Every structure is written in structure tokens, then in C-alpha cells.
Amino acid sequence: MNIVLLSGGSGKRLWPLSNDIRSKQFIKIFKTEDGSYESMVQRVYRQIKKVDADATVTIATSKTQVSAIHNQLGEEVGISVEPCRRDTFPAIALATAYLTDVKGVDPEESVVVCPVDPYVEDDYFEALKALGEQADKGEANLVLMGIEPTYPSEKYGYIIPENADQTAFVSTFKEKPTQEVAVEYIRQGALWNGGMFAYKLRYLLDKAHELIDFTDYQDLFSKYDTLTKISFDYAVVEKEDKIQVMRFVGQWKDLGTWNTLTEAMEENSVGNAIQNETCENVHIVNELGVPVLAMGLHDVVISASPEGILVSDKEQSSYIKPFVDQIDQQIMFAEKSWGSFRVLDVEEESLTIKVTLNGGHSMNYHSHKNRDEVWVVISGTGKTIVDGMEQKVKAGDVVTMEAGCRHTILAETELKLIEVQLGKEISVHDKQKFPLE
Amino acid sequence: MNIVLLSGGSGKRLWPLSNDIRSKQFIKIFKTEDGSYESMVQRVYRQIKKVDADATVTIATSKTQVSAIHNQLGEEVGISVEPCRRDTFPAIALATAYLTDVKGVDPEESVVVCPVDPYVEDDYFEALKALGEQADKGEANLVLMGIEPTYPSEKYGYIIPENADQTAFVSTFKEKPTQEVAVEYIRQGALWNGGMFAYKLRYLLDKAHELIDFTDYQDLFSKYDTLTKISFDYAVVEKEDKIQVMRFVGQWKDLGTWNTLTEAMEENSVGNAIQNETCENVHIVNELGVPVLAMGLHDVVISASPEGILVSDKEQSSYIKPFVDQIDQQIMFAEKSWGSFRVLDVEEESLTIKVTLNGGHSMNYHSHKNRDEVWVVISGTGKTIVDGMEQKVKAGDVVTMEAGCRHTILAETELKLIEVQLGKEISVHDKQKFPLE
Numbered sequence: 001m002n003i004v005l006l007s008g009g010s011g012k013r014l015w016p017l018s019n020d021i022r023s024k025q026f027i028k029i030f031k032t033e034d035g036s037y038e039s040m041v042q043r044v045y046r047q048i049k050k051v052d053a054d055a056t057v058t059i060a061t062s063k064t065q066v067s068a069i070h071n072q073l074g075e076e077v078g079i080s081v082e083p084c085r086r087d088t089f090p091a092i093a094l095a096t097a098y099l100t101d102v103k104g105v106d107p108e109e110s111v112v113v114c115p116v117d118p119y120v121e122d123d124y125f126e127a128l129k130a131l132g133e134q135a136d137k138g139e140a141n142l143v144l145m146g147i148e149p150t151y152p153s154e155k156y157g158y159i160i161p162e163n164a165d166q167t168a169f170v171s172t173f174k175e176k177p178t179q180e181v182a183v184e185y186i187r188q189g190a191l192w193n194g195g196m197f198a199y200k201l202r203y204l205l206d207k208a209h210e211l212i213d214f215t216d217y218q219d220l221f222s223k224y225d226t227l228t229k230i231s232f233d234y235a236v237v238e239k240e241d242k243i244q245v246m247r248f249v250g251q252w253k254d255l256g257t258w259n260t261l262t263e264a265m266e267e268n269s270v271g272n273a274i275q276n277e278t279c280e281n282v283h284i285v286n287e288l289g290v291p292v293l294a295m296g297l298h299d300v301v302i303s304a305s306p307e308g309i310l311v312s313d314k315e316q317s318s319y320i321k322p323f324v325d326q327i328d329q330q331i332m333f334a335e336k337s338w339g340s341f342r343v344l345d346v347e348e349e350s351l352t353i354k355v356t357l358n359g360g361h362s363m364n365y366h367s368h369k370n371r372d373e374v375w376v377v378i379s380g381t382g383k384t385i386v387d388g389m390e391q392k393v394k395a396g397d398v399v400t401m402e403a404g405c406r407h408t409i410l411a412e413t414e415l416k417l418i419e420v421q422l423g424k425e426i427s428v429h430d431k432q433k434f435p436l437e
Numbered sequence: 438m439n440i441v442l443l444s445g446g447s448g449k450r451l452w453p454l455s456n457d458i459r460s461k462q463f464i465k466i467f468k469t470e471d472g473s474y475e476s477m478v479q480r481v482y483r484q485i486k487k488v489d490a491d492a493t494v495t496i497a498t499s500k501t502q503v504s505a506i507h508n509q510l511g512e513e514v515g516i517s518v519e520p521c522r523r524d525t526f527p528a529i530a531l532a533t534a535y536l537t538d539v540k541g542v543d544p545e546e547s548v549v550v551c552p553v554d555p556y557v558e559d560d561y562f563e564a565l566k567a568l569g570e571q572a573d574k575g576e577a578n579l580v581l582m583g584i585e586p587t588y589p590s591e592k593y594g595y596i597i598p599e600n601a602d603q604t605a606f607v608s609t610f611k612e613k614p615t616q617e618v619a620v621e622y623i624r625q626g627a628l629w630n631g632g633m634f635a636y637k638l639r640y641l642l643d644k645a646h647e648l649i650d651f652t653d654y655q656d657l658f659s660k661y662d663t664l665t666k667i668s669f670d671y672a673v674v675e676k677e678d679k680i681q682v683m684r685f686v687g688q689w690k691d692l693g694t695w696n697t698l699t700e701a702m703e704e705n706s707v708g709n710a711i712q713n714e715t716c717e718n719v720h721i722v723n724e725l726g727v728p729v730l731a732m733g734l735h736d737v738v739i740s741a742s743p744e745g746i747l748v749s750d751k752e753q754s755s756y757i758k759p760f761v762d763q764i765d766q767q768i769m770f771a772e773k774s775w776g777s778f779r780v781l782d783v784e785e786e787s788l789t790i791k792v793t794l795n796g797g798h799s800m801n802y803h804s805h806k807n808r809d810e811v812w813v814v815i816s817g818t819g820k821t822i823v824d825g826m827e828q829k830v831k832a833g834d835v836v837t838m839e840a841g842c843r844h845t846i847l848a849e850t851e852l853k854l855i856e857v858q859l860g861k862e863i864s865v866h867d868k869q870k871f872p873l874e
Contacts, residue, residue, distance in 0.1 A: 015730070274760055278753055289783060290743065291764050293452070295757065296750030300734070306727065309741055311748050313733025316715055320732065323711055327728050344781040345791050345855070346726060349832065350815035352791070352855050354782050372833055376811045376857040378787035395786065396809055396859045398835055418782070418789050418857050420813045422833045 001052045001132050002105060004080070004095045005044065005116040006088065006195075007061035007069075012324040013257050016307040017285060021334050024255075025117045026068045029285060031266050040117045040255065042072050051125040056103065059116065060095040067337035071358075078103060083224045089235040090227045093208035094220055100201055101217035107202040110135035114145075114196040119253040119264045127248045128196065134167060135198035140244040142237065143198045144170065146191025148249045152182030155254075157233075158190040161245050170243045173233075191247055194254075197237070207236055258283075258301045258310070258317035273302075281314070306332035306342055331428075338363060339411075344418070351421040357382070357411035364433045365408040371423030371430065373407070375399040380415030384408070385436065406434055438489045438569050439542060441517070441532045442481065442553040443525065443632075444498035444506075449761040450694050453745040454722060458771050461692070462554045463505045466722060468703050477554045477692065479509050488562040493540065496553065497532040504774035508795075515540060520661045525632075526672040527664045530645035531657055537638055538654035544639040547572035551582075551633040556690040556701045564685045565633065571604060572635035577681040579674065580635045581607065583628025585686045589619030592691075594670075595627040598682050607680045610670075628684055631691075634674070644673055695720075695738045695747070695754035710739075718751070743769035743779055768865075775800060776848075781855070788858040794819065794848035801870045802845040808860030808867065810844075812836040817852030821845070822873065843871055 007025060018024040028037040038046070041059075048055050058078035059069055066079055080095040092113060099105040112132045118124065127145060134143045146159045157176055161168035173193070174185055212227060214220040237243070255261045262283035268275065271286030276295045286292045287305040294302060301317055303310045307329055312320065332343045338361035345352040357363070357380075365385065375384070377397045384391050384399050386407045393399065393409070401407045403423065409415070444462060455461040465474040475483070478496075485492050495515035496506055503516055517532040529550060536542040549569045555561065564582060571580045583596045594613055598605035610630070611622055649664060651657040674680070692698045699720035705712065708723030713732045723729045724742040731739060738754055740747045744766055749757065769780045775798035782789040794800070794817075802822065812821070814834045821828050821836050823844045830836065830846070838844045840860065846852070 016727075274764070276753065276756070276760060278750070286746075288746075290453075290745040290769065291766060292746045292748065293757070293760055293764070294748050295760070296753030297737070297748060300748070302746075302748055304741075304746055308727040309723075309725075309729045309739075309746060311729065311731050311734060311737070311739055313715070316713065316733030319713070320730070323713060323730055323732070327711070327730070329728060332727065344789065347815055347853065350853075352781065352789075352815070354789070374813045374833075374835055376813070378784055378789070378857060378859065396811075398811055398837055400835055416784065416787075418855065420815060420855050422815065 001048075001055045001129050002099060002109060002111040002201075003048060003055055003057050003128065003132075004092070004099075004111055004113045005041075005057065005059045006091065006113065007041070007059050007065055007116040012321055013318075014261065014303075015320060015324040015327075016305040016310055017287065017303055019307050019329075019331065021064055021331055022068070023065060024261075026065075026072060026335070027285075029261070029265065029270055031270075037270065039072055040119070041069070044116060044118070044120075045073050045077070047120070047122055047125050051122055052129055056099075056105070058095055058099060058103070060091050061116075068335045070337060071335055083221065085229075086224060086227045087229040088232040089230045090212070090224065092232050093204065093212065094217070094224065096201055096204045096208065097214075097217035097220050100205065105201060107205060108200060110198050110200045111204075112196070112198045115194075115254075117255060118194070119251070119255045119260075121251050123250045124248065124252060127246065127250070128198075131196065131198040131246055134244065134246060135200055138200070139242075140169070141199060141203050141242045142240050142244070143167075144237075144243065144245045145194060145196035146245040146247050147194050147252050148247055149182075149186050149190070149192050152179050152186055153192065154179055154182060157193040158182070158185045159193045159245050160185065160188055160190045161247075164189055167244055167246045170245050173238060191245060192252075194252060195233075204236075211235060258303070258312065258320070259314045262301050262314065271304075283314075337361070339414075349422065349424055349426070351426050353419050353421070355417050355419055357409065357415045357417075359411050359413045359415075362410035363408045365406055365436045366431050366433045367404055367406045368421075368423075368430045369432070370403060370425040370427075371421050372403050373401045373422070374420045375401075375409065376418045376420075378416045378418060380411060380413045382409055382411040382413070382415045385410070408436070438485075438492045438566050439536060439546060439548040439638075440485060440492055440494050440565065440569075441529070441536075441548055441550045442478075442494065442496045443528065443550065444478070444496050444502055444553040449758055450755075451698060451740075452757060452761040452764075453742040453747055454724065454740055456744050456766075456768065458501055458768055459505070460502060461698075463502075463509060463772070464722075466698070466702065466707060468707075474707065476509055477556070478506065481553060481555070481557075482510050482514065484557070484559055484562050488559055489566055493536075493542070495532055495536060495540070497528050498553075505772045507774060508772055520658065522666075523661060523664045524666040525669040526667045527649070527661065529669050530641065530649065531654070531661065533638055533641045533645065534651075534654035534657050537642065542638060544642060545637060547635050547637045548641075549633070549635045552631070552691075554692060555631070556688070556692045556697075558688050560687045561685065561689060564683070564687070565635075568633065568635040568683055571681065571683060572637060575637070576679075577606070578636060578640050578679045579677050579681070580604075581674075581680065581682045582631060582633035583682040583684050584631050584689050585684055586619075586623050586627070586629050589616050589623055590629065591616055591619060594630040595619070595622045596630045596682050597622065597625055597627045598684075601626055604681055604683045607682050610675060628682060629689075631689060632670075641673075648672060695740070695749065695757070696751045699738050699751065708741075720751075774798070776851075786859065786861055786863070788863050790856050790858070792854050792856055794846065794852045794854075796848050796850045796852075799847035800845045802843055802873045803868050803870045804841055804843045805858075805860075805867045806869070807840060807862040807864075808858050809840050810838045810859070811857045812838075812846065813855045813857075815853045815855060817848060817850045819846055819848040819850070819852045822847070845873070 014024040025040040080098040158174040273284040451461040462477040517535040595611040710721040776794040
């Protein structure tokens with residue numbers, strides 16, 4: 001199976017765990033059999049590989065997520081990087097071109113597209129596999145997955161099939177209805193449209209060339225920022241006549257809010273947390289080293305991260321976005337391709353951070369105009385290069401770097417250091433990169 | 438007026454703002470007229486000085502609070518340091534001996550004793566002054582303040598006066614009653630016993646010599662740890678016949694729990710906090726730099742400090758103690774005589790802290806057996822002494838200290854530094870102090 005996972009925007013709905021540079025799909029929140037925690041994207045990837053060990057998985061996403069994806073899934077996974085956000089049709093066109101032109105997949109093969117963050121069981125991926133096999137048959141140009149509704153939801157669009165067969169041609173599509181109208185749709189045999197579908201690569205390449213003037217993947221990539229924003233539903237699905245739907249009955253949850261996310265948590269607390277006996281339906285996700293104590297709360301979610309602390313009634317948590325938009329918090333934690341950093345202390349003319357470099361990785365070779373820096377290595381071994389001078393370093397070693405000097409550190413083992421930045425104008429934008437001499 | 442303020446134990450009931458080394462009376466939580474915040478002890482001290490500018494204020498407390506008291510009240514305030522905790526009778530005997538033997542107060546003068554943390558208005562201190570003046574008259578050996586009950590509380594002992602006069606002899610004392618019994622006491626004209634009283638120093642010195650074998654303050658201080666724990670009520674009040682009570686009508690609150698403390702807060706939020714419009718009766722005290730967002734909560738207190746995060750129903754918050762007892766959190770923040778420190782990062786073989794030295798202050802000259810240390814000065818100017826070698830330092834300077842070397846830093850201006858401790862056995866107990874050579 002070829003599968004493209006659409007990995008969406010930054011998502012502030014799960015603040016403080018998600019922020020501008022850390023998306024919800026990377027939060028390690030699901031307990032695995034061995035007691036460790038995995039993220040949504042790790043869970044989905046593991047499930048796909050279990051159902052189809054040979055599956056070719058491609059993640060369509062923005063540049064900001066590339067590091068996190070490689071950190072969590074390794075180097076084998078394919079990534080179709082969108083240079084900027086242009087809605088789902090350009091994203092799917094780009095991923096399709098990536099599969100044929102970069103990965104060399106035969107255009108006669110089919111591909112399954114689905115969001116990166118459904119909370120599902122293995123049977124869902126069995127159904128996706130069947131979706132691809134149905135597309136292979138060529139009876140239709142597009143095969144959608146239709147989910148049997150469990151309640152008259154106002155959150156989803158509806159697909160009305162021509163009949164109640166497992167696989168049927170689509171009669172019509174319906175926009176997100178009111179609850180009353182949803183009841184009527186369901187009476188007519190309507191299914192939820194969750195944005196999962198399959199097609200032969202050739203079909204979508206042709207569609208893309210119809211709508212966009214481009215030659216190949218590289219060309220499409222280079223003019224991506226000039227493309228018009230348009231959704232796949234609008235550009236393709238709603239205009240296609242030869243379209244089938246396969247029904248799926250089983251668990252399918254969209255974990256987009258704290259309310260739905262906590263429903264999927266196996267434990268009431270992740271991290272250092274205590275709930276007293278009078279707490280009911282309380283979920284705590286604590287990424288800080290210090291304890292959270294909850295007493296006498298009902299239907300509340302508490303989440304603490306280096307970015308901030310949320311305490312919300314579960315229902316209310318779906319209205320979080322405007323409040324997070326008004327928080328002007330500097331990024332306090334980030335995963336990078338080479339490891340991670342966390343801000344420890346902020347002063348007017350200094351910033352102290354902790355940097356963790358993964359073994360074998362290094363920072364870019366770079367300099368800063370307006371700040372001096374001091375590194376204190378606290379664990380691991382590696383090598384620093386400062387203005388071309390190499391030096392082996394281990395725990396306890398101190399490196400001082402004046403503004404303007406070029407520097408990097410290469411980790412032999414996992415290496416942790418405390419970096420103190422000193423200057424009047426400390427900014428993440430004050431950074432010039434250089435090739436290593 | 439001579440006044441002794443009894444400053445009690447560490448107090449975990451206001452965790453995470455109070456802990457083993459930081460008592461609730463030092464939390465800066467009350468907004469003053471100029472927009473800054475003051476602590477309970479600062480508020481009380483300011484109120485006393487307003488009512489009686491010449492008042493001699495002595496705080497009876499343990500060694501652990503001395504630094505915080507001087508930081509918050511300055512050097513002028515007297516401190517009677519209890520070498521260990523021995524309940525209120527030994528503490529009051531020691532403070533009385535301190536006043537006569539150390540401060541040279543005439544034993545014929547009277548003194549007023551009251552807890553350090555009542556939440557009151559100025560009229561309360563006017564009443565305390567009157568209490569001292571009544572003791573001066575010598576009609577009774579002890580003059581208590583009796584507070585007119587506002588409800589039949591089960592939390593206080595009751596004083597039944599002989600009549601309803603402003604000042605009356607005491608008929609009898611009653612232990613904390615049930616609510617039903619309290620109603621009956623109040624019908625009989627009973628007053629709350631809040632532990633405020635006045636006596637002539639001579640009276641209590643005599644009582645102390647009756648019960649304890651000692652010569653003077655120094656002698657009492659040196660044998661303090663051998664004294665039997667006994668309360669002032671049990672040792673003195675309940676056995677005294679010549680005892681009066683003066684009634685007080687006015688605000689008097691004991692801010693011992695989050696529930697009562699938040700009632701006294703003028704604002705719903707202290708620190709970086711957002712409440713959405715569906716929050717009702719929510720109080721947030723946030724000492725962290727990152728924001729707290731509260732949504733859809735009712736009757737909840739949220740408090741975040743470097744020690745941890747509390748989210749509690751206000752009623753439930755009075756049951757906090759056993760939960761805090763089970764938290765084995767290393768001290769993450771402390772005020773010292775020379776400034777303050779905060780733990781920024783904890784690793785297996787390193788600990789990173791931020792140290793703030795007040796201008797003109799210094800650390801002890803000390804060494805560590807099992808750890809190296811690195812200082813990075815981030816603001817201010819001062820002087821380091823490392824194994825006898827002096828060096829001027831300013832922001833950006835780095836000092837490295839191997840295990841065993843003696844070191845200190847003297848702040849010229851306020852000086853902040855990042856200290857990285859490195860070693861296999863990092864412990865606060867690994868510290869040898871030396872006199873400066």
C-alpha cells in the first residue's frame with residue numbers, strides 16, 4: 001500500500017503541549033505495551049506497518065515538522081515538504097508528484113490519503129488497504145471511506161451512497177448539517193466524510209496538470225508559493241462523477257481538542273501528578289519536572305509544559321484558540337533535527353537554555369552579531385569548532401564564544417549543555433550560518 | 438508598644454507557595470497602593486508602624502526564617518531565634534528574656550504577643566496597643582484579646598467573660614466546640630480566643646523561672662533543645678486567676694488555607710494569568726514566567742511556583758497537607774540572607790541554578806568535596822575569591838571551580854549568575870564553610 005498522511009498545521013487547540021512549532025501529532029501521550037509513551041504519528045505509523053509491513057508511507061507536511069518526523073519515525077519515512085501552506089489540493093498534487101517523480105512509484109499504482117492523526121484501531125488500516133485495492137480495480141476514479149455515524153454529528157460532512165452495499169457509488173455529498181438535518185441524513189443511510197480516499201496516481205497527476213501549469217515535481221515545488229489555495233474536496237471530489245464509497249464500522253476519533261484527546265488516554269495522569277479521591281473525570285498531562293496536585297475537581301483537564309499551564313473544564317477546552325492567540329509567549333521548548341532545546345531562564349540581557357544533541361548530530365556552523373555565548377557541557381562527549389579551531393569536550397568543559405565568532409558542536413554520544421546567551425539584543429533571528437571550513 | 442510576633446512553622450497548607458523552607462507569611466500576595474505586592478509579614482509590620490511608629494517589634498521564629506525576615510523587613514526588626522521548635526511557652530519565655538536581657542527593655546514594661554499572620558485592618562493594632570496599656574495598669578497579670586464571633590466557629594477556643602464590658606475579668610475558657618455548642622457559648626457572650634495577649638515582662642520572667650531552670654537569655658537559649666514542649670495556654674493562661682479580656686470588633690482573619698487566603702486577595706490573578714469569561718470565583722497565583730490559562734472553572738484556586746502546581750476546589754484545599762507530605766520535591770527556590778536561588782535544571786550528574794545576590798552581599802566562603810562548579814555572571818558587578826585569589830567580575834565572565842577549592846562571590850551591585858554544578862553526588866549537604874583569609 002502507498003499511503004500519504006496529511007500532517008496539518010501547528011494547532012493551538014492542544015496548547016500548552018502544541019504551539020507554533022510543535023504540532024499535536026508529536027505529543028507523546030499514548031501509553032504503549034512496554035510502558036513508554038508514543039505520539040499520534042508514532043501510533044499511526046506503527047499501526048500501518050503492522051497491517052502492511054511493506055507499506056510506503058509518505059507524510060505531506062510543512063518544513064517545520066521535518067525534524068520532529070525524522071526524530072519520531074526515523075529516516076525511512078518519505079516526506080513531501082510543502083514550501084508553504086496552500087490547502088489540501090496543492091498538497092496532495094505535490095505528494096502525488098513526489099511519489100512518481102522522486103520515489104519512482106508507477107503511476108498505475110494507487111495511493112491512499114488520510115489525515116495523520118486519527119485515533120483508530122488496526123481494523124481502520126485494514127479498511128484503508130481495501131480502499132487502495134478498490135481503487136486498483138479502476139471501477140471509479142476516487143474511492144472514499146465512509147464512516148458509519150454513531151450520532152448525528154454537526155462536525156462532519158456526509159456522503160450519501162446509492163445503496164447500502166459495502167462498496168457503492170456516491171449519490172451526493174452534504175455539507176456539515178445541523179443536528180436535526182444530520183438525523184435525516186443518517187435515516188437516508190448517509191456516512192461521515194473523514195477525508196480518507198484512494199486513487200490511482202495517474203488520475204491525480206492528470207487532474208493536477210489540468211488545474212496547475214507545471215512539468216514535474218521539482219517544477220511544482222519551486223512554484224508552490226504561487227498556487228491558489230483550494231481544498232481537495234472543492235477541486236476534485238465534488239466535481240467527480242465516477243466516485244465510490246466503502247463503508248467502515250469501527251472506532252474512529254478525531255483527537256483535535258483536549259476533550260476528545262483525554263477520552264483516548266488510557267490513564268488519568270501522564271507525568272508527575274497527584275489527584276485526590278474527590279477528583280472525577282480529571283486528566284493531567286504534565287511535562288514539567290515538578291508535581292501537579294489536583295483536588296476536588298470534576299471534568300477538568302490540566303496540562304503543564306514549558307510553554308504554560310492550562311486548567312480547563314473539558315467542554316470549555318474546545319474554545320481555547322482565541323485565548324492562545326493572545327498569548328505572546330516566546331518558544332520555550334523545541335525538537336530539532338539534531339536534538340532539542342529548552343529555555344531555562346529569561347533576563348533582560350541574558351537567556352539561558354539547555355541543549356540536548358543526539359549522538360552523531362551537530363548544530364549548524366553559525367555566528368551571532370549581537371550576543372556572546374558560553375557553553376557548559378553537562379553530559380556526553382563531542383567536539384566543538386570555534387573559528388575553525390577544533391576541541392574535544394566532555395562534561396565540565398566550558399567554551400566561551402564572543403559575538404561574531406563562528407561555532408558549532410558535534411555530539412559523539414548524546415551530549416547536553418547549558419548555553420548562556422549574553423547581550424542587549426538577543427533574538428532567534430540573529431544567526432548567520434556558514435559551511436564548515 | 439513592645440510587640441512580639443509569633444512566626445510559626447514552615448506550613449505546607451499553602452503549597453506550592455510555601456514549603457519546608459519558605460513560610461506562607463513571606464509570600465508576596467497582597468497588592469499595595471503603589472501596585473507592588475507585599476507579604477503577610479510586611480503588611481503586619483507596616484500596619485504596626487502606622488499605628489505606633491515607635492513600636493519595638495520582635496519576631497519569635499526559627500533559624501530558617503531569619504534571612505527572609507531581614508530581606509522583607511530590613512535589619513531594624515528584632516528576632517528572637519528559637520534554636521529548635523518547643524511550642525509556644527518556651528518560645529514566649531525566650532522572646533521575653535531576649536527583650537529584657539538583649540534589648541534592655543525594663544521588666545516593668547508590658548509586651549503584646551500575637552501571631553505574625555492575621556489579616557486585619559489598622560484598628561486591630563490600635564486594639565493591641567490598648568491591650569498593652571491595660572497590662573500596664575496591672576489590674577491583671579494577663580490581658581487577652583477576645584474577638585466578637587461572627588459565626589459559631591468550630592475552629593477557635595472561646596473565652597467567657599464575667600460581663601459584657603469592653604474590659605472584663607475572664608470567667609472561664611472553653612475548648613474548640615461543635616457548632617451547636619458554639620451557638621450556646623455565643624449566647625452566653627463568649628469571645629474567640631485568637632492567641633493575642635499582653636503582660637508585663639516581669640510576670641512572664643517569673644513564670645519562666647518557676648517552670649524552667651535558667652539564669653538569663655543566653656543560658657535559656659543554650660539549653661533550649663532540652664526544654665519540654667508545652668503550649669502557653671496550657672502552661673500559663675489556663676492556670677492564671679488574674680486574667681482579663683478586652684473585646685475586639687472588627688476584621689480578623691486567619692489566612693491559613695488557600696480558601697481563606699484567596700478571600701483576602703484584592704485581584705483574582707497575581708502573575709501571568711488569563712481567565713475566560715466562564716470562570717467564576719477562580720483565583721490564580723502564578724510565580725512562573727509562563728502563562729496560566731483557566732477556562733470554565735468555578736470556585737477553584739490555581740497556584741504555580743518553581744515547586745509545583747496546585748489546582749484545587751477551594752473547599753477541598755483545606756485538606757492539602759497529607760498530599761503535600763507525600764511529595765518528595767527537592768527545594769526549587771529559596772530566599773537567603775544574601776539573595777535567592779532557583780533550580781533551573783536537574784540531571785543525574787549536574788544541577789543548574791540561578792543565583793541572585795543582593796548588592797553588598799556575598800555567599801559564605803565555602804568548598805564542595807564532590808562537585809565542580811562553573812559560574813557564568815549574567816548581570817551586575819562584583820568580586821570572586823577562589824582559593825584566596827581575588828578577581829573582579831561582570832556580566833559574561835566565567836569562573837570555574839574544581840571540587841575542593843574554596844570560593845565565594847561578593848556582589849557590588851545586584852549580581853545574577855548561572856551556576857552549573859557537576860558531579861556524581863550532588864547534595865546541599867556537601868558544603869564546608871571557611872572564614873575569609
